[in-house]
Amino acid sequence: MVNCVGQMLEKIVDGLESGKELAKDELAALLLSDDLAGTDYLKKRARYVADCIYGKDIYIRGLIEFTSYCRNNCFYCGIRCGNQNAQRYRLSKEQIMTCCEYGYTLGFRTFVLQGGEDAYYTEEKICSIVYGIKSRFQDCAVTLSIGEKSRENYQAYYHAGADRYLLRHETANQEHYERLHPKELRLENRKKCLYDLKEIGYQVGAGFMVGSPFQTLDTIYEDLQFIRELEPHMVGIGPFIPHKDTPFAGTRAGTLEMTLRLLSIIRLMNPRVLLPATTALGTIHPMGRELGIEAGANVVMPNLSPVDVRKKYQLYDNKLCTGDEAAESLHNLKKRMADIGYRIVIDRGDFRRE
Numbered sequence: 001m002v003n004c005v006g007q008m009l010e011k012i013v014d015g016l017e018s019g020k021e022l023a024k025d026e027l028a029a030l031l032l033s034d035d036l037a038g039t040d041y042l043k044k045r046a047r048y049v050a051d052c053i054y055g056k057d058i059y060i061r062g063l064i065e066f067t068s069y070c071r072n073n074c075f076y077c078g079i080r081c082g083n084q085n086a087q088r089y090r091l092s093k094e095q096i097m098t099c100c101e102y103g104y105t106l107g108f109r110t111f112v113l114q115g116g117e118d119a120y121y122t123e124e125k126i127c128s129i130v131y132g133i134k135s136r137f138q139d140c141a142v143t144l145s146i147g148e149k150s151r152e153n154y155q156a157y158y159h160a161g162a163d164r165y166l167l168r169h170e171t172a173n174q175e176h177y178e179r180l181h182p183k184e185l186r187l188e189n190r191k192k193c194l195y196d197l198k199e200i201g202y203q204v205g206a207g208f209m210v211g212s213p214f215q216t217l218d219t220i221y222e223d224l225q226f227i228r229e230l231e232p233h234m235v236g237i238g239p240f241i242p243h244k245d246t247p248f249a250g251t252r253a254g255t256l257e258m259t260l261r262l263l264s265i266i267r268l269m270n271p272r273v274l275l276p277a278t279t280a281l282g283t284i285h286p287m288g289r290e291l292g293i294e295a296g297a298n299v300v301m302p303n304l305s306p307v308d309v310r311k312k313y314q315l316y317d318n319k320l321c322t323g324d325e326a327a328e329s330l331h332n333l334k335k336r337m338a339d340i341g342y343r344i345v346i347d348r349g350d351f352r353r354e
């Protein structure tokens with residue numbers, strides 16, 4: 001019996017690897033199975049596929065969380081505007097440049113500017129920051145992750161030199177989207193932003209939280225279909241973790257195992273994708289980063305924000321921001337990756353087309 005289930009999972013994995021579209025019952029089998037040999041096979045094949053394209057290289061991104069102000073009120077997020085307890089801060093262009101300066105000496109060749117949707121940073125300000133970084137560090141890539149903007153804004157940032165844009169779609173199911181967001185936020189617009197970004201020429205990242213409230217197998221299936229359709233260059237997935245000052249306080253977090261299996265499935269669906277082992281994964285399990293890499297991830301994003309603001313960017317409870325999560329501890333992260341047979345490289349870490 002066990003063998004039978006194992007063989008069934010292996011067949012599904014082999015189908016995925018050869019480019020076959022996953023059926024919903026196959027997704028259910030991969031995500032819900034307690035057949036460890038079968039799920040181990042899933043992760044091993046995903047890792048093998050990543051090795052074939054990216055080898056043993058792990059790309060790093062210096063994450064600069066430059067504003068904790070946000071005009072949105074997403075039900076899951078600790079920096080939602082309705083959270084009166086959130087500590088707010090903004091970094092100046094000079095502070096951001098200082099982070100990059102330090103990051104460059106550590107070996108970072110991609111800087112990710114992430115923040116809430118903060119109107120203080122006008123198009124002009126963002127362009128000036130992007131242009132400043134790109135002029136000073138010509139061998140580096142800049143990734144923006146600042147939410148939903150107009151196509152004109154995206155075009156202007158691109159023109160200023162931005163290379164990549166991360167905008168998780170959060171969930172591709174309309175009803176689920178409405179249960180996670182206030183009504184002024186529209187799934188349709190989020191998707192349109194992703195297509196605009198792609199058309200403009202960015203390397204684009206979509207993604208979702210694993211185990212978010214009201215998520216089901218059906219919504220995950222729609223997420224995977226959306227990813228297949230969009231063909232993003234990056235996919236950011238990590239477990240949902242509740243925050244005590246949000247409407248989802250006290251709900252259950254997403255699990256390590258479900259996140260790992262989804263990382264593997266996404267790698268097999270889209271072999272070239274840039275796939276981070278996220279901070280949230282490192283937060284729910286001390287070996288989350290390593291396990292993520294072993295399941296097919298090939299990117300890590302240490303925190304390069306000034307130390308005194310890190311605790312203020314609390315998207316969820318107990319978010320890691322020090323220890324091996326911190327950019328200044330890169331030597332520890334290097335060692336941890338080396339211990340599992342991988343190497344952190346000094347590289348922009350672009351999407352490999354061929």
Ligand code: SAM
Binds near residue numbers: 114167
């Ligand atoms: N404002 C930008 C945006 O909308 O894309 C970027 C910042 S937003 C805080 C970055 C990501 O954090 C979101 O896309 C969401 O998936 C993730 N996030 C927010 N709250 C979370 C939580 N409670 N658990 C896990 N991830 C969370």
